[in-house]
Amino acid sequence: MSMTPLLHVKDLHCSFKVSSGMIHPVRGVSFDLHRGETLALVGESGCGKTTLARCILGLQKATSGSIQLEGNEMAGLDRMQLRKFRPRVQCVFQDPFSSLNPRKRVEVLLREPLDVHHVGPKEERLRAVHEMMEKVGLPSEWGRRFPHEFSGGQRQRIGIARALMLRPDLLICDEPVSALDVSVQAQIINLLDELQRDLGVSYLFISHDLTLVETFADRVAMMFKGEIVESGPAREVWRNPQSDFTRRMIDAIPVPDVTRAAPPAFRPDAAPQDKTMTES
Amino acid sequence: MAEANPQPLLAVENLEVAVAGHPEARILRGVTFAVNRGETLAIVGESGCGKSMTSLSVMGLLPAGVEKTGGSLRLDGTELPITDNRKMRKIRAARIGMVFQEPMAALNPVFPVGKQVAEVIGEHMSLSRSAARARVLSLLDQVGLPDPERIAKSYPHRLSGGQLQRVVIAMALACDPEVIIADEPTTALDVTVQAQIMRLLKQLQIDTQVAIVLVTHNLGLVAHTADRVAVMYGGRKVEEAPTRELFLNPQHPYTRGLLDATPHPDRQRRGGKLLNEIPGTVPSITDPMPGCRFAPRCAFAQADCQAAPPPEEGPAGHRVACYHPAAWAAQDKTEAPQ
Numbered sequence: 001m002s003m004t005p006l007l008h009v010k011d012l013h014c015s016f017k018v019s020s021g022m023i024h025p026v027r028g029v030s031f032d033l034h035r036g037e038t039l040a041l042v043g044e045s046g047c048g049k050t051t052l053a054r055c056i057l058g059l060q061k062a063t064s065g066s067i068q069l070e071g072n073e074m075a076g077l078d079r080m081q082l083r084k085f086r087p088r089v090q091c092v093f094q095d096p097f098s099s100l101n102p103r104k105r106v107e108v109l110l111r112e113p114l115d116v117h118h119v120g121p122k123e124e125r126l127r128a129v130h131e132m133m134e135k136v137g138l139p140s141e142w143g144r145r146f147p148h149e150f151s152g153g154q155r156q157r158i159g160i161a162r163a164l165m166l167r168p169d170l171l172i173c174d175e176p177v178s179a180l181d182v183s184v185q186a187q188i189i190n191l192l193d194e195l196q197r198d199l200g201v202s203y204l205f206i207s208h209d210l211t212l213v214e215t216f217a218d219r220v221a222m223m224f225k226g227e228i229v230e231s232g233p234a235r236e237v238w239r240n241p242q243s244d245f246t247r248r249m250i251d252a253i254p255v256p257d258v259t260r261a262a263p264p265a266f267r268p269d270a271a272p273q274d275k276t277m278t279e280s
Numbered sequence: 281m282a283e284a285n286p287q288p289l290l291a292v293e294n295l296e297v298a299v300a301g302h303p304e305a306r307i308l309r310g311v312t313f314a315v316n317r318g319e320t321l322a323i324v325g326e327s328g329c330g331k332s333m334t335s336l337s338v339m340g341l342l343p344a345g346v347e348k349t350g351g352s353l354r355l356d357g358t359e360l361p362i363t364d365n366r367k368m369r370k371i372r373a374a375r376i377g378m379v380f381q382e383p384m385a386a387l388n389p390v391f392p393v394g395k396q397v398a399e400v401i402g403e404h405m406s407l408s409r410s411a412a413r414a415r416v417l418s419l420l421d422q423v424g425l426p427d428p429e430r431i432a433k434s435y436p437h438r439l440s441g442g443q444l445q446r447v448v449i450a451m452a453l454a455c456d457p458e459v460i461i462a463d464e465p466t467t468a469l470d471v472t473v474q475a476q477i478m479r480l481l482k483q484l485q486i487d488t489q490v491a492i493v494l495v496t497h498n499l500g501l502v503a504h505t506a507d508r509v510a511v512m513y514g515g516r517k518v519e520e521a522p523t524r525e526l527f528l529n530p531q532h533p534y535t536r537g538l539l540d541a542t543p544h545p546d547r548q549r550r551g552g553k554l555l556n557e558i559p560g561t562v563p564s565i566t567d568p569m570p571g572c573r574f575a576p577r578c579a580f581a582q583a584d585c586q587a588a589p590p591p592e593e594g595p596a597g598h599r600v601a602c603y604h605p606a607a608w609a610a611q612d613k614t615e616a617p618q
Binding site for chain 2: 238
């Protein structure tokens with residue numbers, strides 16, 4: 001791996017005002033992500049993982065700290081300055097239904113990023129669209145269709161194709177498969193895996209599913225209350241969790257294996273837990 | 281267990297549901313299952329397989345434009361009057377409780393949650409106001425909510441997802457039902473909260489012998505909470521077996537496909553792919569294909585699979601609707617090195 005990481009995040013803080021006062025969803029997060037690598041960010045709802053992703057995408061201003069893309073500082077830049085970074089960092093969203101404009105044909109949706117960033121001659125853009133459709137497993141003649149004509153899994157393929165149109169170095173995937181059925185989830189995970197080997201793109205993969213991450217990610221960072229409480233190779237974290245939070249989470253995950261004992265948190269006969277453990 | 285008890289508590293037989301006025305749009309194509317007291321049956325399948333329609337049928341809550349076209353639904357031997365809303369109101373909550381997927385959507389945002397639990401009690405039990413109030417507090421305590429007094433006065437938006445789901449469970453339990461239908465009760469929740477909710481349901485079952493029908497797509501959840509599993513695909517039940525048997529010895533290619541597609545820690549990568557996918561997508565309910573509805577996606581389909589739907593066969597404990605059950609066994613044998 002090269003010396004300079006693709007993405008270097010250092011002591012990132014983000015806080016903002018809401019009606020009930022100040023909240024501080026990201027509290028001093030640091031990590032590196034290298035080229036062609038998948039880093040999973042795992043945590044429960046409200047732990048700050050999506051806010052962190054929004055900071056990296058430049059959709060949310062960080063309060064302090066540093067975000068560097070191949071050594072270039074992105075934090076604190078204004079809209080115009082961020083523009084040149086945007087093609088390099090793209091995002092796949094959780095809900096493939098609400099993230100596509102229902103009134104546009106798929107080939108228009110996929111062309112848009114190229115039009116916005118003036119990539120390549122106009123007459124070649126459509127060809128690039130069709131190539132990308134084939135790459136993500138959609139027949140290119142479906143380009144004339146509208147989003148509602150596709151199933152959830154197919155729409156997520158469109159979302160991935162659209163995010164990859166600008167050939168980004170970094171793809172932020174925010175729960176890309178949690179709205180999908182398991183058999184379709186497997187199709188999309190395999191697709192992301194193939195695309196990474198093909199294109200060398202890095203993934204920041206946001207998830208609450210540690211079992212999926214154990215299969216898919218190279219490294220995992222466990223996030224709890226705005227901080228990364230543990231990180232390491234995905235398999236290592238699963239087998240040998242170091243933090244209380246990770247251990248508690250693993251104890252609660254039902255593994256689809258009947259030869260194992262049920263996780264302790266599932267058993268009424270196990271020692272009673274604090275009933276307000278994760279609730280406030 | 282099913283054999284020991286001559287009359288199951290809840291028995292669904294050959295249930296058929298279709299779009300009203302479009303009998304060809306068959307949502308359920310003959311679904312049969314039964315649940316006994318103190319037992320948990322999991323109904324598993326992917327979106328569009330009909331699992332939610334099955335649970336809504338039992339509650340008599342089929343959406344407008346969808347109707348039951350055949351089969352029977354019996355509670356303790358008596359046919360459920362699912363088309364008679366007035367009679368069904370006496371059964372819902374009183375004898376069959378329901379826990380919905382999204383607790384936020386299941387509760388009314390403009391009333392305190394205690395009042396909503398009390399409403400259920402008022403509908404079915406003749407209790408004085410103060411007795412009903414005491415019952416609400418004891419229910420909230422029973423489902424593990426701290427400070428029931430405060431929670432009862434809270435509006436839904438003041439509570440977390442896990443707390444709301446506990447309130448919904450309290451409502452389902454309010455009148456000591458014989459059956460609880462839990463439709464994806466933990467899908468919207470974090471894993472630690474999911475574990476607490478499932479543990480709570482299990483404890484309640486031990487205490488009250490309530491029968492639970494757990495509708496879910498989460499096989500991990502099924503492995504650790506269900507006694508028996510019914511796998512649905514394309515509006516049909518394709519396999520049913522005791523949980524351990526189903527996981528260790530699946531017979532239907534779809535069951536096996538689901539098990540293989542589920543991420544599983546410590547499993548080695550097979551070939552080049554990270555996860556074993558099931559190619560293709562579920563068929564549309566209007567698709568008139570005459571044979572097995574899984575055949576187009578099935579690696580083991582043969583000519584007979586396309587001709588007619590496979591009947592359910594096998595011993596009482598382990599039923600499977602497939603012409604070539606466990607067809608991979610022969611293949612694995614020839615592929616194995618020794």
